[in-house]
Every structure is written in C-alpha cells, then in structure tokens.
Amino acid sequence: MSLLVVGSVALDSVETPFGKREDVLGGSGMYFAAAASLLTGVSVVGVVGDDFPLEDLDFLRKRGVDLDGLESARGRTFRWRGRYGFDLNAAQTLDTQLNVFEHFSPKLGARARKAERIFLGNIDPELQMRVLDQAERPNLVAADTMNYWITSRRAQLLSLLPRVDVLMVNDSELRQLTGESNVIKAAHAAQRLGAKAVVIKRGEYGAVLVTAEHRFFAPAFPLTDVMDPTGAGDSFAGGFLGLLDRLGSAEPAALRQATVMGSTLASFAVERFSLERLRDLELAEVRSRFDAFRQLVQFEALPDRLERDP
C-alpha cells in the first residue's frame, strides 16, 4: 500500500461568517495528506518557502507521512486569501500569490516513485503529467482540476485525461470541460475524453460517482455547524484514495465505500478552520461517522404488493 499526493502547501487567510484566520496551514496537498494519513501511508510532493513554519507539519510526521518530497525553496510560501458568505458553497478569492510555487517542478523521491495510488491535486496539468512520468507503477490515478486550467491549459489537460482513473471535479468544472449542461451526460463525455471514472463533488449536496458500470450517490453529512469549507474537496480526495489504498482495491464496492469515506473526511474538515479538525481526528470518529452515513441513506424495499385493491 502506498499513496502519493502532489499539490499545494499554502498559508491561507480565510474569513467566513463564523470567524477568520491569517496565514494558517492550507493547500490541497496538506488537506489530502491530513485526511488520507488516518487510513494509509502517504508521500507528499510539493514546495514551501523559507517563511514556512515547518513545525506545523509535526502532526503529519507523527502519522508517518513521508515529507521527503516537500522541497524548501528560497522565497515566500504560496498564499491564498479568500472569503465565504452565508452561502458556504462558493469561495470568493481575494488574492493568490504563487510565490515559490511559480517555479515549482515536482521531483519524486524513492518512496514516492513506487506509489501505487496517486492524487494529482489542482495544479497545472503539465506538472501533474510530470508527476505521472516519474511514477514507476501507478495503479490508480485520481486528478482534480479547475476552471482556470480548463481554459488556459486545455491541451495539456486533454492529454492527461487518458491517464486518469478518477477525475474529481465539481459541477461547473465538469460542464466547462465537456460543454454538456446535464451532469450525468457531462460525466459520460469526460469518460469519452479518457477519464475512466468521474466523481462530481457538490459541496453540501454530496458527491456522485460515475463509472463505466454504475452510478453511486453519497450525500454530504448534515452538519449544523460548518465553519470553513476550505479544503473540503481535497479532504474528500484524501478519504477516497486513503480508503482505496487501505483496502488495496478499486472494485465497484470499494469505490462506493471510498466515496462515502471521502464525504466523511470532508465533513470533518469543514467543522473547523484550516486543518484544525483533521489534525486531532481519530480513526474511531471516522468510522463512527461512516456508519452514520449508512443510517442516513438506508431504506427498506417496497412490499411485494403495491397494486391498489380493485
């Protein structure tokens, strides 16, 4: 079992109706690793600047996360500043500073090269491709992307898709990628572009998995207190791939469980700011919420006879 993530390591400044934080740990690679490391061993590939508080990663080291691929470069760490209103589904980006990320070229260490499962976080598809080119035996590749890459790096993204087993995007990204407004049709169009399966992430409305054989729907956990939705999608990906790696399977039943595990980890991530909740999370809590998802969707078959009496 071995899992690799390439993604951003960021210092985020976030404001929601429920509070704010300045320069706190964030980035797709961090949310992914924090979620997945509860379930399996993870290698992180990314870059930080010389202003980065490395002790913030102690909790990942304690969970056995391999940080050898986390390069320290001269300059400032990648920064993102955003704000959410009461509609927590949409972030308003106030500022993005690439900083050391601008000249980042991912280099995989010995352990990372041997990873069987790989998550390509939301970065330039050209960099995502460079990661795949260094991987020696990838068995399952999942990738995220965003509107910016879909327009500015379309050709690179299209050449990546045939190497992607699970494309993880939201409704609008999927529509933009495929030009289809119906999301199920759009998922099939993405499959024709090469992605073997598609996970449509819908925030508080849950997630839909579309494979060649089946469709599966996982709700979002009905939380009463969502503090900060940042990182929900990457925590989802961490739970999803973490479980697949732990189970060593990508059979339909495992993909369904992985989708629920994704929703489970995402639901924890948004309960607090930054990685505050994922940092202290225990596997027993994860299991208990996973079980609660079963309660949330289970229902009995209809009685044999429903026909009305004449």
Place this chain on the structure above:
Amino acid sequence: MSLLVVGSVALDSVETPFGKREDVLGGSGMYFAAAASLLTGVSVVGVVGDDFPLEDLDFLRKRGVDLDGLESARGRTFRWRGRYGFDLNAAQTLDTQLNVFEHFSPKLGARARKAERIFLGNIDPELQMRVLDQAERPNLVAADTMNYWITSRRAQLLSLLPRVDVLMVNDSELRQLTGESNVIKAAHAAQRLGAKAVVIKRGEYGAVLVTAEHRFFAPAFPLTDVMDPTGAGDSFAGGFLGLLDRLGSAEPAALRQATVMGSTLASFAVERFSLERLRDLELAEVRSRFDAFRQLVQFEALPDRLERDP
C-alpha cells in the same frame, strides 16, 4: 386509506431549452393527484374556469381520482407562464393570472372530509387552514408553501404550522421562514414553530427528511434528460403521501420509503412536459425506479480492522 389534496389546477405555458408548451395541464393539485393516484385513492379540491378542457382529466378519473371537489367557476382558469434556462433548478415566472382562483374557497365533499391524509398544496395559508377546518379525521397533514406566503401571510402560516406533520419546502423557503442559514438548524427551527417533520426539497440534489428522531437523505435520480422541472415538488409530495396512505403508516421506516417514492415520482414528472409522463406511467415502472434508488445509494460497511499496521 384516503388521501386529499387541495391545490391549483392550472393551464401552464412553459419554455425550457428543450421545447415549449402553451396552455397545458398543470397546477400543484394536478401533479400531486397524477403521482399519488398510482398508489392510492385521491380526492382533489380546487377550481377551474369555464375555459378548462375537462377531458384532460379523463386519465385521473380512470385511476379512480375523486374530482367532486373540483369546482367549475365562471371565468378563466388559473394560468402560469414560466421559463427555465439550462440551470433547470430555477424557474423564471413570466406571468401569473389568478383568474377563478382569486375568489376560490375550498369546499370539501363527503369523501374528501373523511380523508386521513391531506396535502395542502402551495396556496394561501388561510385557504389551507379552511381545508383543515373541514377535515373530520386528519391523521397526517403535509403542507407546501412559498416565499410569497412566508412574507405576505406570515401570521396565518405560523398558526397553521402546529397542525402540520410534514412541511415540504425548498432550502430558500426554509431559510426565509426560520431566519437560519444552515438548513439542518433551519429544519429544527421549523419544528420549534410546530411542524413535526420537515422535508427539504432540493431539486436535482435530492431531498432531506428531518424528523424528531432521525435524518434521511434521498438523492434525485440521475437523469440524462430533464425536459421540464415544473411540478417536480408536487409530484414528490404525491409519491410521498401516496405511499404513506398506501402503507397506512407514518413510522420512520415508512417515512424513509415515502421520501424515496417522492424522489421517484418527481424523477418521472420532469422527463416530459406538463403531465405527459405521469399520465402514461405504470406502477411497474415506479417500482423498478424505486429499486434503482437502492442501487444508487447502497454501500457496504467498513471491514472490522482499518487501523494501519505499525
């Protein structure tokens, strides 16, 4: 078993990206009756004008729907004109003509008065109350409402809620009613206002049932072709109450099945314009799609051991 609906009977003119229809059968009472009558006996209370093509209701009569409470008044039938863009979740109302509906006062016939389950379609809460006042032995009351009544008839709506067992609204209506932005908190606030349970209708994102004891989530069926979302909520209500009436139960397990049956009927309603699909629908198709919902959400429990090897 006996089910009553009070709601509008309308001539709708609808345009979607997939076509248009002029002066076709519509209205909450009609969608509800068409859906529920596949499962149980339904009485309809409403009003039509002297321009209404009564033969359009033949399919309901054939299903045994009691139309004694459908008053014919002098004047024109209630008309609604609307348009949907590619985002089929939101209708743009172009014109509403109350016509004979303006002076409508519901009068329940002999069979309707004895109904055990009642659906109060989206009409003035004062009229909804008048229906309840005539019901002799209501056992379960469900009600829909909308933003317009929440602001213009707030007092009447608040006095109705303690008599409502299942409030069926969408996210924004629930937020407006309760002043809570989190939908789960908002559902609990609606319960404090008197509604015993709340069903949050979320269009293509499914439906959430919140009762005192439990929460249940039903997805929307992943359709590739949605032609006209008009009437989805009322078809949902028809499936929901139709099944409860058929089962003669409002136990938690029945409420869960009813929520899925609601999603099932709504998914058929939107496949064609007006009541075109519900008119020809057979119970066997309904059962088969209900079963498909089980496939859509089912997943296995986690293995006993998930802890990582040391």
